[in-house]
Amino acid sequence: MTDFKETGVVDLKTLVKMGYVPSDVRLHRGPVAIYECVEEIPCDVCVFSCPFNAVSKNKMTDIPKVDFERCTGCGVCVGRCPGLAVFVVDVSREGDEGYVTLPHELLPPPSQGDAVVVLDREGGEAGTGRVVKTYRDRLTGSWVTTVAVPKNLVMNVRAIRVIKR
Amino acid sequence: MIVNPDLRIYTHPILEFKRGGEVTVFFEGKPFRAFEGEALAAAIYASGVNVFRISPVRGRPRGVFCMVGKCGSCMVRVDGVPMRSCVTSVRHDMKVERVSGLPDLSRYGRDVAREELDVDVLIIGGGPAGMASAEVLCGTDLETVLIDDQIRLGGQLIKQTHIFFGSRELFAGRRGFEIADDYNKRLSKCSNLKIITGTTVVGVFKEGVLAVGDNVLYLVRPKYVVVAAGAFENHLVFDNNDLPGVMGAGGAQTLMNVWGVKPGSEVLVIGSGNVGLIISYQLLQAGVNVKAVVEALPRIGGWFVHAAKIRRYGIPILTRHTILSVKGSERVEEAVIASVDENWNVVPGTEKAIKTDTVLLAVGLTPNTELLRQFGVAMKYIPDLGGLVPLRTRYMETSVENVFIAGDIAAIEEATTAFIEGWIAGYSILIKAYGEREDFIESREKYLRMLQEYRSAPVSEKVRRGWQLSLIS
Ligand code: SF4
Ligand code: SF4
Numbered sequence: 001m002t003d004f005k006e007t008g009v010v011d012l013k014t015l016v017k018m019g020y021v022p023s024d025v026r027l028h029r030g031p032v033a034i035y036e037c038v039e040e041i042p043c044d045v046c047v048f049s050c051p052f053n054a055v056s057k058n059k060m061t062d063i064p065k066v067d068f069e070r071c072t073g074c075g076v077c078v079g080r081c082p083g084l085a086v087f088v089v090d091v092s093r094e095g096d097e098g099y100v101t102l103p104h105e106l107l108p109p110p111s112q113g114d115a116v117v118v119l120d121r122e123g124g125e126a127g128t129g130r131v132v133k134t135y136r137d138r139l140t141g142s143w144v145t146t147v148a149v150p151k152n153l154v155m156n157v158r159a160i161r162v163i164k165r
Numbered sequence: 166m167i168v169n170p171d172l173r174i175y176t177h178p179i180l181e182f183k184r185g186g187e188v189t190v191f192f193e194g195k196p197f198r199a200f201e202g203e204a205l206a207a208a209i210y211a212s213g214v215n216v217f218r219i220s221p222v223r224g225r226p227r228g229v230f231c232m233v234g235k236c237g238s239c240m241v242r243v244d245g246v247p248m249r250s251c252v253t254s255v256r257h258d259m260k261v262e263r264v265s266g267l268p269d270l271s272r273y274g275r276d277v278a279r280e281e282l283d284v285d286v287l288i289i290g291g292g293p294a295g296m297a298s299a300e301v302l303c304g305t306d307l308e309t310v311l312i313d314d315q316i317r318l319g320g321q322l323i324k325q326t327h328i329f330f331g332s333r334e335l336f337a338g339r340r341g342f343e344i345a346d347d348y349n350k351r352l353s354k355c356s357n358l359k360i361i362t363g364t365t366v367v368g369v370f371k372e373g374v375l376a377v378g379d380n381v382l383y384l385v386r387p388k389y390v391v392v393a394a395g396a397f398e399n400h401l402v403f404d405n406n407d408l409p410g411v412m413g414a415g416g417a418q419t420l421m422n423v424w425g426v427k428p429g430s431e432v433l434v435i436g437s438g439n440v441g442l443i444i445s446y447q448l449l450q451a452g453v454n455v456k457a458v459v460e461a462l463p464r465i466g467g468w469f470v471h472a473a474k475i476r477r478y479g480i481p482i483l484t485r486h487t488i489l490s491v492k493g494s495e496r497v498e499e500a501v502i503a504s505v506d507e508n509w510n511v512v513p514g515t516e517k518a519i520k521t522d523t524v525l526l527a528v529g530l531t532p533n534t535e536l537l538r539q540f541g542v543a544m545k546y547i548p549d550l551g552g553l554v555p556l557r558t559r560y561m562e563t564s565v566e567n568v569f570i571a572g573d574i575a576a577i578e579e580a581t582t583a584f585i586e587g588w589i590a591g592y593s594i595l596i597k598a599y600g601e602r603e604d605f606i607e608s609r610e611k612y613l614r615m616l617q618e619y620r621s622a623p624v625s626e627k628v629r630r631g632w633q634l635s636l637i638s
C-alpha cells in the first residue's frame with residue numbers, strides 16, 4: 001500500500017481496507033457509490049446530501065461510512081462532494097461496458113454522445129469512453145457525468161478529457 | 166485598433182465574469198483595452214504588461230504580487246499620482262506610467278474630509294471573521310462600524326470558487342464568493358451598522374483609532390474592538406525571487422477568480438498546502454497549464470481530496486523538491502528546481518530547469534498583527550498558528566480588555582473557523598454589553614463546541630496544539 005499523502009493517489013487496496021469497495025454481489029446488482037474520501041477531514045456534505053441516508057458519520061471529522069445496501073447509486077453525492085471524491089460505478093449491465101459517474105468541472109462541457117479520453121487517478125490515459133448521460137448539479141454547477149468504459153476499467157477511471165469535434 | 170495579448174478568461178466552467186463597457190487606458194503612452202469596473206493592474210496585466218515599477222535601490226523590475234493592495238509592488242503613477250494599481254479602478258483615458266524609484270507625495274496637502282465616530286463597536290476587517298461579528302451585532306442597539314480596505318466586503322472569500330466543506334450550518338456545499346455576496350446584501354440592511362470600505366485602519370492613537378480613506382480621515386472611538394485583519398502571504402528566498410511572474414498564490418487567485426485574468430500561460434506552484442493545491446485546480450479550470458506543484462516536505466501538506474483532484478488530470482506533485490532560482494529578463498521564463506534530502510539540503514546533480522512564465526508561491530501566511538501590537542496586546546511566537554500571534558481567552562478576547570480577535574489574525578486556518586470565531590467574538594461583546602443573558606451564553610457555547618468539533622480531525626492537529634499555547638484565562 002502506498003502512502004496517499006505522499007502521492008495524492010489512493011490505491012485499490014487502501015479503498016478495500018477502508019470499506020469503500022462493495023462486494024462482488026453488490027457490484028453486480030446495480031450502480032453503487034465508491035467513496036475515495038480516505039482522510040479524516042471536517043466535512044459531512046455527503047451525509048446530508050444523500051436522499052437515501054446511505055452515508056453516515058459519527059463525528060463530522062470521521063471518514064464517511066457507506067451502507068451499500070441503502071445506496072442506490074443515484075449520484076446526487078457525486079455532484080455535491082466538495083472533495084470531488086465520490087464516483088458511482090455500474091457493472092450490472094449485459095455486455096462489456098461498465099459505467100462510471102464522475103464530477104466534471106472543466107471545459108469543454110460534456111454532452112451526451114461525446115467521445116472522451118478517460119484518465120486514471122494519476123492522469124494517465126486509460127483508454128476512451130463515451131458520455132451516456134450528463135447534467136449540472138443545481139447547487140454546485142458540477143457536471144455529473146456518466147461515461148461508458150470497458151467494464152474492467154470502472155475502478156480505474158476517475159476523470160475525463162472531453163473531445164469536441 | 167489595439168492589438169495586445171489578452172489573458173482574460175471569457176469562458177469558464179463555473180464562473181461568469183461580468184465586464185463593463187470597453188474603455189481605453191494609456192500605459193507608458195501606449196493604448197490598452199480595459200473594461201469598466203476592472204482593477205487597473207488586472208486590465209494592463211491582461212494585455213501583457215509585466216513591469217509596473219522599478220525598485221528604488223537596485224532598479225529591479227517589479228510586477229504584481231499580492232493583488233490586494235498590501236505589497237506596493239504594482240505601484241504606478243495615474244495622471245501624475247502614485248497609486249497601487251491593483252486597488253485602483255480603470256477610467257477611460259487614464260494616463261498610466263511606471264513609478265521609478267520612490268513614489269512622490271503628490272497628494273500631500275490636498276483637502277480631505279474628517280469624520281469622528283463615537284461608536285460602541287469597531288470591527289477592523291470585512292472578511293469572514295469581521296462579517297460574522299457584524300452579523301451577530303446586527304439588529305441590536307450597539308452602534309457598530311465595520312472598516313475594510315477593499316472595494317467590497319468578503320475578504321478572501323470573493324476569490325474562493327471551490328465548494329465549501331464542513332457541515333450545513335457552516336455553508337457547506339456553497340462556493341466562497343456566493344457566501345460573500347449574501348453577506349454583502351444582508352449586512353447592508355443592518356440599521357446599526359455602518360460599513361466603510363476602501364479605507365485602511367492605520368494606527369491606534371491616544372485620541373482614537375485612525376483610518377484613512379480615499380478622501381476622508383476617520384477618527385473612531387469605540388468601546389469594543391474586533392480586530393479581524395487577516396493575514397498576508399509569505400515570500401520565499403531563491404535567486405531572482407522578485408522577478409515579475411513570481412506571484413503570491415492569493416494574488417493569482419484574485420487576478421483569476423475576481424478579475425477573470427489568467428496569471429500566466431504556464432505555471433509552477435510552490436507549496437502543497439490547501440492553497441497550493443486549490444489554486445492548481447482553479448488554474449486548470451481557467452485553462453492554464455500547471456507544470457507541477459513543488460513541495461519540500463516528504464508528504465503533501467494539504468488535504469488528500471484536493472491533491473487527488475489535480476493528480477487525476479496529470480499534474481505532478483513533486484515532494485522533497487525545492488525551487489532554486491528563476492530566470493528571465495522582464496518576466497520569468499524558466500525556473501530551476503531540485504530534490505532535497507532529509508536535512509533540507511539540495512541533492513547535487515538533481516537540478517532541473519522547467520520552462521514556465523509564472524511561479525506561484527503558496528508557502529503559508531503570516532497573521533497581520535501590527536494593529537494589535539499598537540493596542541498593546543500580549544503576543545507570543547507560535548509557529549503552529551502562523552508566527553507571532555495574540556494571546557486570547559477562549560471567548561476571543563485579547564490581554565487588553567474589550568479588544569477581541571477573530572480569523573487568520575488569531576491562527577492561520579480557514580474561512581469556516583474564521584466565521585465561527587467571528588460569531589464567538591460577537592456574542593462575547595453582547596454578553597459584555599448586555600450582561601450574561603442566557604440566550605447569548607447558549608449561542609456562544611454552541612459556537613465554541615462547533616469550533617472544537619471542526620478542529621478535532623488529525624488535519625487540524627497543529628492548530629489544536631498551537632491554540633492551547635495561546636490561551637489565557
Ligand atoms: S449515490 Fe445516491 S444513494 Fe448512493 S450515497 Fe450517493 S447520494 Fe446516497
Ligand atoms: S462530502 Fe466528499 S469530501 Fe466531504 S466527507 Fe463526504 S466524501 Fe468526504
